[in-house]
Amino acid sequence: MLVVDGLRKEYGQFTAVDGVSFQLKPGDIMGFIGSNGAGKTTTIKMLATLLEPTLGRATLNDVPLTEGLIDARKLIGYMPDFFGLYEDIRVWEYLELFASIYGVPKTERPGVIDEVLELTDLGFKKDAFAKSLSRGMQQRLCLARCLVHDPDLLLLDEPASGLDPRARAELKELVAELGRMGKIVIVSSHILPELADFCNVVGIIERGQLLAFGSVEEIISGIEQRRMIEVKVLERANEASMFLHGKEGVVSTFLMGASTLKVEFEGSMESQAQLLAEMIQGGFLITEFRVDAADLEDLFMKVTTGALN
Amino acid sequence: MQAIRSFFGHFFGNAHSVKDFRIQMRGNKALILWSLYLVLLVLFAMFTYGGVASQMRAGMSAAEMQSRLQSFYNTLMYLLQTAIILIAPVLASASIVADDERGSIDLVLMAPKSSTYYFAGLVMSGMRQLIFLLALSIPVASLGVIMGGATWTDVLRSFTIFLFQGLFYMCLGVPVAVSSRKMVPTVIGSYVAIAVGSGILALMNAIMSPAMLSGMMGGPTTSTPTMPLFSVLTPYWHIIVNAPMTAVTPTFLIPTWAATILMSTLGVAICMLGSASQMSRAGSPAVIATRIVGLIISLLIGLLTSQMFSTIFGIGGASGTSAGTSFMITTALSGFMLSGFIMLIIVANVVPYAFRDGEKYFPNGMFSVKDALKGKPAGGMTYALFAFACLFGPSGYYLFRGMFVSTYTALEAFAVMFWFLCAAFLYFGIFRFTSPWNGSVKSARRIGVLFIVGLNVGAGMLLAMVDLAFKTPGTLSIINPMHPFAETPEGVIAKGIVLAIVGGILVNRSEERRIKHPLMKIKGRETA
Incomplete structure (x- = not known):
């Protein structure tokens, strides 16, 4: 269970996120909607432990995400809106780096790498250079990276931006599959149709405030x-x-x-x-x-x- | 056992280092680069040796020939030292900036590992390059041994010193990279950090040199040439002095290579922990470790200053003789100036706060002992006091043992220490004062430093100008409270009191502002 309680982030005079609160249960896929600069990425970065909230708290399965970071980070997979791939590194080497720093035992790493590559349909590119992959494949590789340590919470920031329709469809299917596996997935986007198909929960954020949260039907009945x-x-x-x-x-x-x-x-x-x-x-x-x-x-x-x- | 395994895991089998090794070894890049380096080195050796050989003539004495060959070997060492100074600072720092620019730094820093693991990986990769650099120069260095300019022991000692000095220089660039996150400022900043660091070390050498030369450091009084403890990190110093031993105390000598390893390790620890601390939250292990290592280094500097006192004042088992009063005071002041400079760096780092830089820097009070190691602003003053005790305490111990040359000297030394305590309080007041008016800790720190520099330079210039106008050379400058020089010790104490009063006014003013700040009223902060 992910419990977010009153997250607030200030930058100088500007309040980027202002008291965001919500709860998600295993298997929930939340579409985090907002225009550019609404506070989506800041909220996600706070949940990813990359930013310290000015105020507020978040817990995942009772593990605080805003303090005691080492334990929390084992439970989180974060995919930012950029790939951050290294030059001259092969797909399996890239995954091995992250498996290693996430504490996957050395003997288990080859098996884990094969599994995540199979899940993301990249097994045939195992020995390819990461930079040589198409954009859609690079996106899937980044998702595979998030999965090497089998996290409970996946934070996907603008995962479909820049992808062609086919790659988007494949990504949607993959995210839906992750939800079926019992993971909590938060997907942020400002391209709304891409979220509608597979999110069972929606959060709408604007100017740092979570204006609505719940299923689409609940939100409609709430506002209309x-x-x-x-x-x-x-x-x-x-x-x-x-x-x-x-x-x-x-x-x-x-x-x-x-x-x-x-x-x-x-x-x-x-x-x-x-x-x-x-x-x-x-x-x-x-x-x-x-x-x-x-x-x-x-x-x-x-x-x-x-x-x- | 787990902690030991984790510590060694940082350096051996580090995932970042393994990744870098794979990338470095891929393709022909590394082979071409290192071959080119080897060719250049061999060419340099050939030309240098040609130059030395051309000066040799028939009938030259063995000693003169030996000296010429030694100069060949020393030239090679200068070249290697220069190469290390040029290459080492950018090895790790450039990787950090590159990771930041490509965005991969966020991905690795959110792994369940400390930031020091990441820095250690980069440093180990850099260290591998330095080892390559030195290993490839072995054939040329062996020429010096075969020709008779040096022994294998000399080569081994020099290479060990170069390697650990390089490690230290590499780590000096890490905090610069973490703060600037841009390539050009990082590269420039890394070299500036080395220049400033070397400058401080050179200053320490200058302070220690009189004591060394007068036989107070155990150097010339023994058959083995020695160098002061901190000198081992100064570039070129080891080649110039060519001393195999380092004086830790006047009577205790250790090999220079061992001293280099010790001092480099401390330097590396403070650089890496300091960088990790910048990226960590209040109370994290990195912050606590940084603060502890900071105190250890302060204590070491304090002990070094006290070592001078013990030797100069002729107490504590010194082997030398007492010198004149003016020499003692000058040397003591120089030592204290250095400690005062370190004190300023510490105060500038631990005192400033900001309302909007996150909870780590949010002002949670004025004085808290339990926050001293956690890194919260309330612990700033407590930590500064601990650091002061470490920096000045050992000297104070010697001074107040009552074994002075004269009572006057004791009072003078006490006055100077008191002035430094007051100056530290003024600096505390300045940084507390600049904090509530600034949006971030960085800007509060910058303005505070500018304020202090302005105060030091401005007060001096103003009084000097008045002196000039009234044709009273130096008369008014002596009352400048920004330095601890006065006609009498009482004058120095009076200056200290002035600084403390100004510091107190600034602290009071900033506290009024802090308490009234609207962000102190937000839920969850009312008790702060």
């Missing part, structure tokens, strides 16, 4: 009391519109055609289910009943607009 429900009926759309007037939670209805109407709804999920039940009981033949889902981009814009204003 009114939602738009699209209802399709086989017939009698006009009558259905009249029927819905005055029902609990219905603010207004809009007729969108012969068989479609949109309902502006304000209420709990129970009220929403009740509304559907009443329509069925009212004898309307409903073919579709769905909430217009906001995508991650809409959500980000909605959450951050208030903060920016």
Whole structure:
């Protein structure tokens, strides 16, 4: 379990991160969203023990990440938004360096290196020079480096930036697999569609403040009391519109055609289910009943607009 | 056992060193570079030997010929020393900057190893290069032995000294690289660090030389030529003196190569721990170790100064005779000046704080004994006092044993020590004063140093100008409180009191500012 409690970081007069708090459980993949300079990298660097927070605390499985660093670092894998690869070093040598400094016993290193190379699909490049790899492969090599010591928490800062669509898809699949392996993964990005597919939790940060945290649905229901429900009926759309007037939670209805109407709804999920039940009981033949889902981009814009204003 | 294994693991089988070795040995680069070096060395030896041989003539005495051959050997040693001075400082420091520029430094520093492990790896890689450099010069050095200019023992001693001096010079560049993180300032800064370090050592040599020459260090009074303890780290000094022994005390001599290993090890320890300390948080093992080693080195310098006192004042089993009062006071002051300079460096490093540089530098009070080794600002004054005790304590012990040449000298020495304590307090006040007005520790430190330099130079110049205007040469300059020279010991004590009062005012003013600072009110800091 990762518990982040009131992390704050100041640089001179500037507060880069201001009281960020959240919790993640094993298997959670958190999309950490924010525009450039919002405080994503600073937060991640504090969790990676590279920056000392001005205030606040974080623990991973009860091990503090903000003090007693040697123990904490064994539990963390950090992939920054750059590769930091050495010249003239082979893939296996690069991984062996990190396996060694992370304390993997010498006899176990060859096996561990083979395993992480297989997981990242780089086994066939074991003897290649790291610098000669394509950008996508270098990215996967960096991920392999993070995995040599089998960490519980993976911090991936802008992992997909600069990757081609195929490399992005492969990376997404890899991150999802890590989540299935029970690791806590925090993926930061300002490119929202790349996160939507595999993150079960989202944190939205702007100007150093965590404006929203939770699943996309939770955040929507948290920030948006009114939602738009699209209802399709086989017939009698006009009558259905009249029927819905005055029902609990219905603010207004809009007729969108012969068989479609949109309902502006304000209420709990129970009220929403009740509304559907009443329509069925009212004898309307409903073919579709769905909430217009906001995508991650809409959500980000909605959450951050208030903060920016 | 675990601790011993961990210590040796830093130096042998270090992952960074192994990685560097693989990279260095890859391809033909290393082979070409070292072959080129060997060719240049052989050419140099041929030309030098040709020059020496051309001066030899028939009928030359064996002693004269021996001297010529020795000059050939010494020229080679000068060349090697120069090569080490030029190469060593940038070996580790350039690697640190390169790692920083490529971003790999963050990746290795967040591994569950101390920063000293990383520095040790780089230093071991650099050491390997130095060993190559010296090993390749063995064929040329052997020429000196075969021709009769030196013995194999000389070669072995010189190479050991070069290797450990090189190690020390290499480590001098490490803190520079950690602070600047840019290649050009690092390279320049590393050479400047060597120049300044050599300057300080040369000053110490100058201080010790009168004692040596007058037979107080046990040197010329014995059959074996000696050199002072700290001289072993001074470049070229060992070649000039060609002394096989080093004087630790007037009666205790150790081989120069052993003294070099000892002093280099201390120098390397303080450089590496200091660099690791810069990158570590308050209370980390690196910070605590740095502070302990700092005190050990202060004590060593203090003992060195006291060694002068013991010999000069004719107490503590000195072999020499007492010299005149003025000579004693001058030498004592020189020794104290050096200790005072070290004191200033320590105060500048441990006292400044900043509200926004993280918890390590956040002001957590004025005086705390338990924070002295942890590195928190509240421990700054306590640590400075410990350092003062180490630097001046041993001399004080000798001085107050009551075995002085005259009472006047004792009072004079006490006055000077008192002045230095007050000056240290003034420096403390200046750095505390510059801290709350600055955003970072670095800028507080820089402004504090500028303030001190300005005060020293400014006060001297102002009083000298007044002297000049009123045609009273030196009359007013003598009242300048920024130096411990006065007509009487009471005058020196009065100057010290002035400095202490100014320091007290600055401390008081800065404390008012600190307590009222808005960041002291944030949750979690109210008790600070």
